[in-house]
Amino acid sequence: MTAVLQILFDALAVGSIYALGALGIALIFGVMRLVNFAHGDYIAFCVFAMLVPSTDVVAIVLIGKLPAILLIPIILLIGAVISVLSEMLVFRHLRNANPATMMICSFALGFVIQHVLLMFYSSRPKAINLWSNLSLPVEIFGARIPLLQLLTIIITFVILVALMWFLKRTRYGLEMRAAAEDFTMARMLGVRANRVIMTAFAVSGLLAASIGLILATQTGVADIRMGMPIMLVAFVATVIGGLGSLPGAVICGLLIGAASVLLQVFLPLDARPFRDAFLYSAVILCLLWRPDGIFAPRSAKQRV
Amino acid sequence: MKQPQSVLAKTISTPVILIALLVVIAILTALFGSGSFARTVTEIFIRVAFVVGLYIFIGNSGVISFGHAGFMCIGAYAAAWFTVPPMMKKVLLPGLPEIVSNAQLPFLGSLVLSSFLAALVALLVGLIMMRLAGIAASIATFAFLAVINTVYANWESVTAATSSVVGIPMVTGVWTSLFGASAAILIAYFYSISRWGLALRAARDEDIAASASGVDIYRQRLISFVISAFVCGMSGVLYAHYLGVVNPDAFYLGITFISLSMFVVGGMSSLSGAVLGVVIISAIIQILRWFEKGIDIGGLTLELPNGIQEIAIGVVMIVILVFRPAGLLGKREVLLKGWPFKRRTAD
Amino acid sequence: MKTTKKLAILAAAGGLLLSANAAMADDIVIGMATAQSGWMQAYDAPARESALIRIDEINAAGGLLGRQISVVEADTKTDRAEGARAGLEVLDGGADMVVVSCDYDFGAPAALAAQAAGKISFFLCAESIKAGIQGVGPFSFSASVLxxxxxxxxxxxxxxxxxxxxxxxxxxxxxxxxxxxxxxxxxxxxxxxxxxxxxxxxxxxxxxxxxxxxxxxxxxxxxxxxxxxxxxxxxxxxxxxxxxxxxxxxxxxxxxxxxxxxxxxxxxxxxxxxxxxQGSIYGDDPNPAVTAFNEAYAERTGAGPSTQYTYPGYVLIDVWAKAVERAGTLDSAAVVAELEKMVDEPTLFGPRTFNSEIHHQNRGxxxxxxxxxxxxxxxxxxxxxxxxxxxxxxx
Missing domain, CATH: 3.40.50.2300 (Response regulator)
Known part of the structure; x- marks a missing residue:
């Protein structure tokens, strides 16, 4: 029983980070059909924002030293700002472009962010020590899990609930859902496109920043490429969840995390290095089973 | 009454011009370029072959593929399997089947065989994946790339895992790669004016109408997937024989994204766009690199800090796409008639 | 189309402008094809710096074979293909020996270029057996330990x-x-x-x-x-x-x-x-000369070494220069023969042994x-x- 519970917690701990990432990707995709490859770089950017720009090896933590009550809002704000800025500077000018063009632009933007960070901080990973007492383990029904992982799981669910409430109960949320369903129609019915899109970008940036905070606390390291693997998994989760379906993205993020933990646990040692090959084969099978995604909204049916 | 011209006669100038452009670059390089500049040009030509391979599938089907670097990987490793001296292979890659580890093929043999291997893999995975459309297909191709990368990065006895495979004869130079790029352009051209190419483009633009007219979209996608994998595999072989070293990491996300970017910047639905996208972006990169090294202009040395080149190229691509969302050429092709550009009637 | 052609011509013409830093005619030239940008830079730069320290020391002591050593450099940009080009570029610049990127994967293309040109190459700090005879050829060495x-x-x-x-x-x-x-x-x-x-x-x-x-x-x-x-x-x-x-x-x-x-x-x-x-960056090395080196390094770069990977750069110039001195010539085969005679050759950062089978340290x-x-x-x-x-x- 304890073993099962432990696996469940481990799976949730990995999965909830993916879920947060998938949510950030799915939000933007919902309103403007953009697969935002720069999302992973927002994550890294938020983490590096805690440090003083310097190519020295020893990192000088600046705003990362602030008390949590200040640090968290500032980092979240930075995430939102860089996300909204990229909308205003880049994506706004591509409203009528095809999805491939937007995707490549987002990739180019991520590339720029990455190399700007590289220039200001050099490539060596930097140490960040945030809230080290969060790393202490707690025991739940015999399963031990670091407090931070428990918090990550809780935070994910809180964010999810808050977002659901926001989408279902507020005017912005309503507009956003309408825009996700049918953007042109929503505009005709008086939804202000720019405002909806900006809100989506802001929320997506907040999510990226919160992943950054969680990762920095968990790993203690700032690395320029740290957001990339999460972004890729999140991207996959968004698609197999059903593009445009936020709960679908979240559930699939959790599922992929869980699958990866289960494979790690049950594969024999010799096959363990091939874990990701099994994982992605499963993704292909999943797509064949439900090409429109497991939780595809009816409106998302694609032609060709 | 005048006979209507055939598609071939109307459009043959496109590949001719494109190849002529590459030949001009090659001749100029041979006449004036330094050894290291020749390497740059070789790499550009290999990239042209790869991106033209992308065009064959993506340009004609409209489905973005993230997976084609996987075919490059397959081609490059196959080239290593066939051409590394058997003595070395027995030590470094003990898992290879006897017949492969004893073989040491000449370059051309390895080129053909390895490209066919990439095409064969494409046929097998395509049989499954080409049932998918749109973004689901894109994700499936990405998953395919991740699987290939994981397998090649961990299959110790056959690919030497993350360790580089060395001992591949370094025979790809400017002329070899020019040959490869030209072959890729010709294959792409003849495919795109063939019955198959036309059918697939019809399905790309109007799937329901195409289906109703008897186009088997699945089959057409599969054909183009296999041909494009062949070309991408070939570019992988050229790359392996160019660098002399292969490593799975060289065929993963980095090359996927930069090549896709060049392709989209050039114009996704155009063969000329694929070629020019690579040539233009590569030229800009090269010029920026010279600036990084410092260039003397009338006694003044202009020098950019290292690392600016990557930032600048990202910005340049964004700016190009903002002003030309369909890429530099959009759907147009370079043609001799109606110079400079004319909408291709075959489309 | 027209612009493209112009660009191509411009690009080709630019190739002519390329010239490596002019070295004095009778200098011994060391080519450095290392990463000055991209993520390898953080690993290459310190070792490169310590190689330069050893070169300066040799020059200050009257040079090698009575000649001064000068350096030509090219940036590999943490890219394999660019690495091969950087290797060729420093060879074009007259390099008698080529120092390549720290990592085997990123250094190998330049080392292969040196091997093809019949020149000795040293990996700054690669730690794979392939960084040497097995993965490049008989003229390739690594300065670090496996x-x-x-x-x-x-x-x-x-x-x-x-x-x-x-x-x-x-x-x-x-x-x-x-x-x-x-x-x-x-x-x-x-x-x-x-x-x-x-x-x-x-x-x-x-x-x-x-x-x-x-x-x-x-x-x-x-x-x-x-x-x-x-x-x-x-x-x-x-x-x-x-x-x-x-x-x-x-x-x-x-x-x-x-x-x-x-x-x-x-x-x-x-x-x-x-x-x-291989040596302590913390100032408590049993060998006081290491601590002195750390100080010299700090004086030169503004900060002490941040990892032990700073050291192999110094070692490689050291052992290569000794071999050149003993061979009395820059001829690659003769220098390689001298290097292969080294058994527990003392260096600041531990002994080095090379032989005709292994150009690396399988014990250290x-x-x-x-x-x-x-x-x-x-x-x-x-x-x-x-x-x-x-x-x-x-x-």
Whole structure:
């Protein structure tokens, strides 16, 4: 029983980070059909924002030293700002472009962010020590899990609930859902496109920043490429969840995390290095089973 | 009454011009370029072959593929399997089947065989994946790339895992790669004016109408997937024989994204766009690199800090796409008639 | 179209402008094809700097064979193809010897170019057996010590000095270096009587969490005496943090790649952590000359070395210059012959041995650095009891 519970917690701990990432990707995709490859770089950017720009090896933590009550809002704000800025500077000018063009632009933007960070901080990973007492383990029904992982799981669910409430109960949320369903129609019915899109970008940036905070606390390291693997998994989760379906993205993020933990646990040692090959084969099978995604909204049916 | 011209006669100038452009670059390089500049040009030509391979599938089907670097990987490793001296292979890659580890093929043999291997893999995975459309297909191709990368990065006895495979004869130079790029352009051209190419483009633009007219979209996608994998595999072989070293990491996300970017910047639905996208972006990169090294202009040395080149190229691509969302050429092709550009009637 | 042609012509014309830094006609030229940008830069730059320190020393002492040494450089931009070009560029610039990027994968293209031109090449700090005869050719050398030696050193030292009897192996499959450490460990472990490997697991450097791997260790009863971690930054710091956070207090061993105190803030108060190093950057090296070097380095660059990977750059110029001096010529074959005669040739950072089979160190003296209370310091010195045979390295 304890073993099962432990696996469940481990799976949730990995999965909830993916879920947060998938949510950030799915939000933007919902309103403007953009697969935002720069999302992973927002994550890294938020983490590096805690440090003083310097190519020295020893990192000088600046705003990362602030008390949590200040640090968290500032980092979240930075995430939102860089996300909204990229909308205003880049994506706004591509409203009528095809999805491939937007995707490549987002990739180019991520590339720029990455190399700007590289220039200001050099490539060596930097140490960040945030809230080290969060790393202490707690025991739940015999399963031990670091407090931070428990918090990550809780935070994910809180964010999810808050977002659901926001989408279902507020005017912005309503507009956003309408825009996700049918953007042109929503505009005709008086939804202000720019405002909806900006809100989506802001929320997506907040999510990226919160992943950054969680990762920095968990790993203690700032690395320029740290957001990339999460972004890729999140991207996959968004698609197999059903593009445009936020709960679908979240559930699939959790599922992929869980699958990866289960494979790690049950594969024999010799096959363990091939874990990701099994994982992605499963993704292909999943797509064949439900090409429109497991939780595809009816409106998302694609032609060709 | 005048006979209507055939598609071939109307459009043959496109590949001719494109190849002529590459030949001009090659001749100029041979006449004036330094050894290291020749390497740059070789790499550009290999990239042209790869991106033209992308065009064959993506340009004609409209489905973005993230997976084609996987075919490059397959081609490059196959080239290593066939051409590394058997003595070395027995030590470094003990898992290879006897017949492969004893073989040491000449370059051309390895080129053909390895490209066919990439095409064969494409046929097998395509049989499954080409049932998918749109973004689901894109994700499936990405998953395919991740699987290939994981397998090649961990299959110790056959690919030497993350360790580089060395001992591949370094025979790809400017002329070899020019040959490869030209072959890729010709294959792409003849495919795109063939019955198959036309059918697939019809399905790309109007799937329901195409289906109703008897186009088997699945089959057409599969054909183009296999041909494009062949070309991408070939570019992988050229790359392996160019660098002399292969490593799975060289065929993963980095090359996927930069090549896709060049392709989209050039114009996704155009063969000329694929070629020019690579040539233009590569030229800009090269010029920026010279600036990084410092260039003397009338006694003044202009020098950019290292690392600016990557930032600048990202910005340049964004700016190009903002002003030309369909890429530099959009759907147009370079043609001799109606110079400079004319909408291709075959489309 | 027109612009394209113009660009192409411009590009071709630009090729003409390319000229390497003019060196004095009778200078000995060392070509450096290393990463000055991209992520390898952080690893190449310090070793390159220390190579330059040794070159300056030689020049100040009257040069080599009575000639001054000058340097031509090219940036590999952490790109394989660009690395090959950089190699050619420095060769065009008249390089008599080529120094290539630290990592085998990124340095090999330039080293192959040097090999093809009949010139000697040295990897700044590659630690794979391929960085040498096996992966480049008879004119290629590496200045560092094989990764496998690091794994073997930690295994034997922990067994002999820390009485470790049960090991757990945690391998990061991300890059070849990691596998090299674990291979060395696996070569050594069977020869340690009554020591046991109680479990193994793998992960990938960029895994967001290693929760499942940690649970597997925690389920062991009793806990292993030591965990042989084969990983590099940033994953290594992350895993160490997560291991300690999960309450696993076993001794942790790793290779030299995690030397340095710059990352220790990630795991405040880290204890019971050991790595092998070629020299101490912490000012407590048993050899005072190393500390003097650290000061010279700090004077030159503004800060002391941040990891032990600064040192091999110095070593490579040192051994190469000695070989040139002994050969009395720059002729590659003659210099290689002299290098291959070196047996336990003393250098500032441990002895070096080359022979006609291995242009690398399959045995080496290592200092053992311990991190306790979050601070690293040197606690011991170890040389493995016998060199690792070539067959085990090639596997």
């Amino acid at each position: 990764a496998a030696v690091q794994g073997a050193t930690m295994a034997e030292w922990a067994y002999e000095k820390k009485n470790v009897r049960s090991f757990y192996v945690l391998l990061d499959t991300w890059i070849e270096y990691n596998k090299g450490i674990c291979d060395g460990f696996d070569w050594m472990a069977p020869s340690l009587a009554d020591a046991e490997v109680v479990g193994r697991d793998t992960f990938v450097n960029d895994d967001a969490s290693v929760a499942a791997q940690i649970t597997r260790i925690r389920n062991l009863d009793p806990q292993p005496d030591a965990i042989m971690l084969c990983s590099v930054m940033p994953g290594a710091a992350s895993v160490i943090k997560q291991l300690r956070a999960a309450g696993i207090t076993s001794m942790i061993l790793n290779g030299s790649a995690v030397d340095g105190s710059y990352w220790l803030d990630s795991v405040p108060g880290l204890d019971n952590f050991y790595v092998p190093v 003296r290592y200092l053992i650095s311990e991190v306790s209370g979050g601070a690293p310091h040197i606690v011991d010195e170890w040389t493995i009891s016998e060199p690792i045979p070539l067959e085990a390295l090639l596997k």
